[in-house]
Amino acid sequence: MSYDRTIAIEFCHCDPAGIVFYPRYAEMVNHMVENFFIDRVGYSFGRMMDEGYGMPTARLEIDFRKPARLGDRLDWRLTVEHVGRSSARFLICAEDRLEARSTVVWMDRGFVPAPWPDHIRPILETHHA
Structure with a gap:
């Protein structure tokens, strides 16, 4: 099961060339x-x-395939690997x-x-690919 969301590329995301600045x-x-x-686990970072x-990111790997530009609307998908x-x-x-x-640690x-925690693990396992 995956989690899908659309993110619009806005001016604040872009460099002077009009493409997303990699950070x-x-x-x-x-x-x-x-x-x-928030949406699937029902447990916000604020709570x-x-x-x-806490749940800090311990490792982050990103492969950049091709640029996104100001005004694009990208469909994102998250699965638990x-x-x-x-x-x-x-x-x-x-x-x-x-x-x-992205690897996170509880x-x-x-x-x-x-x-x-017992209220989080089953949801992560449900979304495991």
């Missing part, structure tokens, strides 16, 4: 993970932080423009890796 793609990848947690937990004891790897694609893998209140 903005990292922000969009994080946008996909964050909104997956996570309020409760003393791997679920570990305390980590998960997401495969995130934006049409034919980009393919990314952190407990002491900011040390901890097993996925």
